[in-house]
Amino acid sequence: MTDAQAAAPGAASVRPIILDGTSAPTWAADASSRPDEDLLDGLNPQQREAVTYRGQALLIVAGAGSGKTSVLTRRIASLLRNREAWPSQILAITFTNKAAGEMRERVEHLVGDSARGMWISTFHSACVRILRREAEQFGFTKSFTIYDSGDSRALIKRLVKEHEADAFGLTPAATQSRISKLKNELADAESYARTANMSDPAERVFVELFAAYQRELQRANAFDFDDLIGQTVFLFRAFPQVADVYRRRFRHVLVDEYQDTNHAQYALIHELTRPPGASTGSATGGRPLAGSGGMMIFEAPSTGSGTGEEDGASLTVVGDSDQSIYAFRGADIRNISEFEKDYPGATVVLLEQNYRSTQNILSAANAVISHNFDRKDKRLWTDVGEGEKIIGFTGYSQHDEAQFVADEIEALRRAGVDYSQIAVFYRTNSQSRALEEIFIRSALPYKIMGGTKFYERAEIKDALAYLVAVANPADEMAMRRIINRPRRGIGDVTIETIARYAVDQQITFRDALANSSALGVGPKIQAAIAHLDAVLAEASEIMLPASGELAPPTAVADGLQLLLNKSGYYDALRASKDAQDEARIENLDEMVAVAREFARNNPEGTLLDFLTEVALVSDADDLEDASGSVSLMTLHTAKGLEYDAVFVTGVEEDLIPHRISAGEPGGPQEERRLFYVGITRARKRLYLSLAMTRAQFGEVTVAMPSRFLQEIPLELLHWRQSPGDVNSRGGTQSRALNARRGGFGGSGSGSGKRYGDDLVPLARREPTGNLERFANKIPSKVRDNGDMELAPGDRIRHEDFGDGRVDAVTGEGAKRVAHVRFDTAGPKKLLIKIAPISKL
DNA sequence: AAACATGGCCTTTTT
DNA sequence: GGCCATGTTT
Numbered sequence: 055m056t057d058a059q060a061a062a063p064g065a066a067s068v069r070p071i072i073l074d075g076t077s078a079p080t081w082a083a084d085a086s087s088r089p090d091e092d093l094l095d096g097l098n099p100q101q102r103e104a105v106t107y108r109g110q111a112l113l114i115v116a117g118a119g120s121g122k123t124s125v126l127t128r129r130i131a132s133l134l135r136n137r138e139a140w141p142s143q144i145l146a147i148t149f150t151n152k153a154a155g156e157m158r159e160r161v162e163h164l165v166g167d168s169a170r171g172m173w174i175s176t177f178h179s180a181c182v183r184i185l186r187r188e189a190e191q192f193g194f195t196k197s198f199t200i201y202d203s204g205d206s207r208a209l210i211k212r213l214v215k216e217h218e219a220d221a222f223g224l225t226p227a228a229t230q231s232r233i234s235k236l237k238n239e240l241a242d243a244e245s246y247a248r249t250a251n252m253s254d255p256a257e258r259v260f261v262e263l264f265a266a267y268q269r270e271l272q273r274a275n276a277f278d279f280d281d282l283i284g285q286t287v288f289l290f291r292a293f294p295q296v297a298d299v300y301r302r303r304f305r306h307v308l309v310d311e312y313q314d315t316n317h318a319q320y321a322l323i324h325e326l327t328r329p330p331g332a333s334t335g336s337a338t339g340g341r342p343l344a345g346s347g348g349m350m351i352f353e354a355p356s357t358g359s360g361t362g363e364e365d366g367a368s369l370t371v372v373g374d375s376d377q378s379i380y381a382f383r384g385a386d387i388r389n390i391s392e393f394e395k396d397y398p399g400a401t402v403v404l405l406e407q408n409y410r411s412t413q414n415i416l417s418a419a420n421a422v423i424s425h426n427f428d429r430k431d432k433r434l435w436t437d438v439g440e441g442e443k444i445i446g447f448t449g450y451s452q453h454d455e456a457q458f459v460a461d462e463i464e465a466l467r468r469a470g471v472d473y474s475q476i477a478v479f480y481r482t483n484s485q486s487r488a489l490e491e492i493f494i495r496s497a498l499p500y501k502i503m504g505g506t507k508f509y510e511r512a513e514i515k516d517a518l519a520y521l522v523a524v525a526n527p528a529d530e531m532a533m534r535r536i537i538n539r540p541r542r543g544i545g546d547v548t549i550e551t552i553a554r555y556a557v558d559q560q561i562t563f564r565d566a567l568a569n570s571s572a573l574g575v576g577p578k579i580q581a582a583i584a585h586l587d588a589v590l591a592e593a594s595e596i597m598l599p600a601s602g603e604l605a606p607p608t609a610v611a612d613g614l615q616l617l618l619n620k621s622g623y624y625d626a627l628r629a630s631k632d633a634q635d636e637a638r639i640e641n642l643d644e645m646v647a648v649a650r651e652f653a654r655n656n657p658e659g660t661l662l663d664f665l666t667e668v669a670l671v672s673d674a675d676d677l678e679d680a681s682g683s684v685s686l687m688t689l690h691t692a693k694g695l696e697y698d699a700v701f702v703t704g705v706e707e708d709l710i711p712h713r714i715s716a717g718e719p720g721g722p723q724e725e726r727r728l729f730y731v732g733i734t735r736a737r738k739r740l741y742l743s744l745a746m747t748r749a750q751f752g753e754v755t756v757a758m759p760s761r762f763l764q765e766i767p768l769e770l771l772h773w774r775q776s777p778g779d780v781n782s783r784g785g786t787q788s789r790a791l792n793a794r795r796g797g798f799g800g801s802g803s804g805s806g807k808r809y810g811d812d813l814v815p816l817a818r819r820e821p822t823g824n825l826e827r828f829a830n831k832i833p834s835k836v837r838d839n840g841d842m843e844l845a846p847g848d849r850i851r852h853e854d855f856g857d858g859r860v861d862a863v864t865g866e867g868a869k870r871v872a873h874v875r876f877d878t879a880g881p882k883k884l885l886i887k888i889a890p891i892s893k894l
Numbered sequence: 895a896a897a898c899a900t901g902g903c904c905t906t907t908t909t
Numbered sequence: 910g911g912c913c914a915t916g917t918t919t
Contacts, residue, residue: 150909178909203908279909382907482906504908538895545895670909690907712906728907751904752910 093128093135093164097121104403105129108138110365111397113312113390114372117434118419118734119410119696122372126308127157129370130172131164133306141171145304145326145367149311151176151671153694157310173304177319178279178670181286185277186662188289188296197662199276199526200669204510206230206267206278209531213266222256224263233264237280238316238384240287243268275528283318290325301330305367311694312373312393316384324396329366369397376423376432379690379728381720408434410696412441415740418766419733425765426723434734444766446773447743448759448780452485452704455745456492458774459701462741463498463684464883466699471739473499475698477685479732481710485703486686493684497871497883501683504691509668513627513638517645518668520617521610524594525661527564534563540626542582548575552583564590589620597661607657610664611649618642689732700736702729705744706757729762742771746780839886842893844872853890855879 094102104114104125116122130146133139148154154174162169173180186196201209210233211226213219219229236246243265250257271278277285290297307327309315315323373390381387394400408416416434423429445462449455463476478489478500486502493500508514516539522532530553537552538544555573556566566573567590570583597613599605606612618624624642627635652664659667685697689710704710710729715721733740748757759777773779844850848860850872858876863886865871870886884891 176909282909379907380909383909484905541896543895547895688907709906714906724907749910 093132097125097128098407100403100405100407101125104405105132107401107403108368109399109401110368111393111400112368112370113393113400113402114370114405115402115432116372116374116405117408117432118374118377118731119408119434120405121409122310122405123157123160123694125405126310126370126372127160127164130161130306130308134161134165134168139306141168142173143303143305144172144174144308145180145306146172146174146308147177147180147310147323148174149176149314149694151179153310154179176670177315177322178282179666181282181322182666182670184286184300185282185289186666188293191293191296192285192289193272194275194277195526195528197275197526199274199522199529199532200282200666201271201276201278201531202669203230203279204515205276205531209270210263210267213263213270217259217263217266219259219263222259224256224260229260229263232260233267234280235384236264237278237284238318240284240318240321273528274530275526276531280318283316283322287318287321287325290322297325297328298330300326301328301367302364306370307367308370308372310372311377312371313375313378313387313390314373314380314385315389316380317386317389318384320386320389323369323371327366327369329364331364376426376429376727377693377731379693379724379731381724382715404432406432406434408436409438410737411436411734412438412738414441414443414770415733415736418444418740418770419730421767421770422726422733422762422765423730426726428723442739443772444740444742444770446763446771446776447741448773448775448777449743449745450780451747452488452745452749453492455703455743456489458743459489459703459741460492460496460498461880461882462701463699464496464881466739471698472682473684474681476701477687477692477695477697477699477735478701478703479687479689479692479735480703481689481712481728482704483688485709489686489703495885495889497865497869497885499683500686503685503687508641508644511638511641513641514645516623517614517618517642518665520590520593520621520623521597521614521661521665523564523590524597524613524617525665528562530563536621537586540622542586542622543579544582548573548579551575586621589617592620593617604658605660607653607659608650609653610659610661611646611653613661614649615646618646689728692735693731696735696737698737699739699741700732701741701743702732703743704748705729705742705760705763706748707760708757709748710760710762726762729760742766744777746777839889839891842886842891844870844886844893849894850874850891851894852876852879852884855882857894858882 094105097105101121101124104112105128114122114125116125126146130144133144134141146154146157148157154176158169158172158174161172161174173183175183182200185194185198189196189198207226207230210230214224214226214229236242243261246264247261250261252258252261271281290300304326307323309323371390371393375387375390378385378387378390389396394402411419413436416436420433424431447455447458447462449458459478463473466476467473480486480489490500490502509518516536519532519535522529523536526532534549537549551573552566553563555569556563559566559569567583567587570580570587573580573583575583593613593616596616597605597609599609624639627639627642648668649664652659652667656663685695689702707713708716711722711725715725742763744759744763745757747754749755763771844860844863846860846862849857850860851857852874855874855876856878858874858879860872860874861881862873863870864873868887872884872886872889872891873881874884875881
């Protein structure tokens with residue numbers, strides 16, 4: 055979004071009619087001609103109310119799958135269609151960038167181009183936009199850097215070391231999380247010091263660290279994630295006239311996922327929706343009127359709306375306290391539960407009808423969540439019918455469990471369910487590995503959502519640090535990161551020499567490089583420094599042309615390419631013998647491609663825009679679609695999404711509920727909500743799976759079924775293989791060696807309440823095998839069958855599945871896939887290159 | 895300064 | 910099982 059759009063009509067001088075929302079909308083008498091009639095099609099009465107209600111404050115309590123996104127987008131569309139608001143007067147906050155993109159798309163679909171100029175973004179993105187404009191007001195520049203948690207951890211680590219804070223038991227991680235929590239409460243080092251017990255030396259050191267951290271951020275012209283929100287609030291409070299600009303501008307503020315807002319975000323919303331004008335009093339503005347034929351007519355400024363004062367923006371929040379899963383990062387459920395107190399006169403609309411899931415899935419969800427004692431009772435219902443039973447499965451190991459998931463996905467696929475309509479959830483990111491291994495072997499297309507891996511790779515962080523060094527020369531962290539990458543023979547001693555020189559001369563670290571001859575370092579090192587300085591200077595000419603000029607769209611990509619080439623970064627990787635460095639080159643090429651893609655999508659995008667996007671949209675998956683692939687993600691990432699078929703894996707004690715949260719106040723309840731969120735993502739089919747053993751950092755541990763499983767009524771759940779089946783004597787057989795059970799093997803024998811019992815039919819079991827064998831049956835060494843020639847009819851032997859016959863071979867080269875019918879394990883697809891198979 | 899070896903720690907979830 | 914920090918060697 056450009057500033058030109060941001061400054062669309064109505065920003066300060068023009069104000070459209072705000073309907074008096076205490077009673078029925080003004081067009082109610084003439085329903086037939088209202089321009090938003092079609093927006094109400096297919097909505098139930100509560101949803102209609104949520105779309106059409108006009109007033110200062112509206113809380114929409116939206117149960118899972120109750121159509122809240124639809125309601126929210128239609129509400130925005132109706133404001134626009136009825137000419138109650140200009141696009142530029144709408145601020146909609148979502149939780150993720152992905153959700154923001156989808157909402158924008160849906161609103162555009164409803165109202166077309168007039169959606170342009172709306173702010174639909176996350177809290178963080180919105181605050182960046184505000185801060186970039188206003189940074190000069192309080193000691194920053196608009197080219198500030200955004201520190202992600204990795205960056206701030208690195209900085210804190212350095213400070214902890216410098217302050218020798220570890221002697222007081224302050225680890226970098228603990229310090230970082232404490233600072234983050236405090237910032238979420240809008241505390242700073244001074245205000246915290248006033249309440250802290252300063253006779254405790256550890257407290258004193260912490261306060262010192264906190265203050266030093268904040269100083270360093272300011273010096274580097276940088277904000278961390280929490281600052282983006284907190285400093286915006288600070289800005290609004292310290293400069294009311296600045297705040298008023300935004301208060302006048304945003305007349306309709308809508309916040310999704312309100313149950314997951316923290317105090318700082320709550321305060322921000324409060325500041326934004328407060329009546330403007332207290333500081334300047336010049337509350338004037340023309341008003342556009344809805345004219346026939348879509349013409350806008352502007353009324354002369356009038357004296358306000360009755361009271362003589364301007365109202366605050368109207369606020370709409372949407373949330374569901376049963377889906378609050380971010381307390382760990384400061385989300386305060388009271389924001390939603392006390393909304394009516396915070397906004398007297400607020401109206402509440404309840405959406406309880408679910409349009410997503412079958413009754414069986416909903417009943418299970420209701421049953422689980424009802425175990426949370428501290429909630430208002432709310433029951434989701436549907437009229438789509440019972441649907442399939444929930445399928446349970448217990449694997450012998452995480453790989454066995456993963457194999458079940460893979461097999462079942464193939465079965466769904468054969469039954470006509472598209473891969474893109476299937477998702478696999480897990481509690482912790484590390485669980486994805488076992489699934490990935492099996493999926494790769496099974497040639498099952500998948501996509502990991504939300505894992506920020508790409509941008510966390512060292513080479514990508516290096517590339518970004520080069521860009522930051524150009525964009526924000528004050529950022530010493532970035533400079534320190536790149537100064538010896540690639541190796542230039544510049545070690546700690548030289549770095550400290552430069553840093554000292556910079557302090558002495560009162561210049562930045564970056565500028566100190568320009569005086570390499572004055573540093574008193576050896577000639578080789580001096581030349582290396584001068585070269586780096588020259589490369590950075592050349593790059594900034596490309597990416598940051600002199601004021602007035604506009605950089606060409608390709609500037610960022612070109613500049614990055616130049617930096618990587620002339621710095622010697624590419625050369626160093628190419629010269630390396632390490633096989634991994636080849637992949638690093640590919641990643642960097644990918645990074646350049648991302649920059650070019652960005653230029654295509656944002657022809658006017660600057661280097662800063664690019665860095666902002668990368669910092670805030672850091673998971674690349676938000677940008678790509680997952681069409682044709684199964685989606686893998688954590689339960690947290692799953693919030694807000696829905697799929698025809700959902701697998702919730704690792705439903706074990708110590709995983710969900712996670713062992714760390716078990717002891718925390720409110721922890722088990724939050725974990726239950728997390729499980730609830732997972733369940734309610736499913737439209738038609740839900741699978742709950744677990745493993746009896748799980749390898750956690752080398753060690754194999756025995757896992758117990760999650761307590762949450764017992765909260766699901768027996769009749770809703772069909773165990774394909776229950777925990778009891780697996781625990782029974784003789785039950786340590788690998789599933790892979792068993793005949794395919796085809797949906798009747800387990801026969802629902804186990805129950806959620808009889809784990810470990812021995813009363814399970816054993817007929818189909820074979821007597822061999824032991825637990826260790828299955829604990830980790832994936833060899834870590836890379837296998838390469840790339841050359842194996844296979845043709846339909848060939849007999850093969852697989853390490854786990856036994857003998858089978860090749861039905862067909864598809865794909866090319868490294869991606870050749872064998873379709874094999876195993877004598878006992880049934881049909882499988884195998885990636886030939888890596889499958890543990892041999893020809894017979 | 896760089897390359898290599900060892901030992902400790904760990905893992906919750908994310909903008 | 911892997912990351913990171915520290916220590917040792919060249």
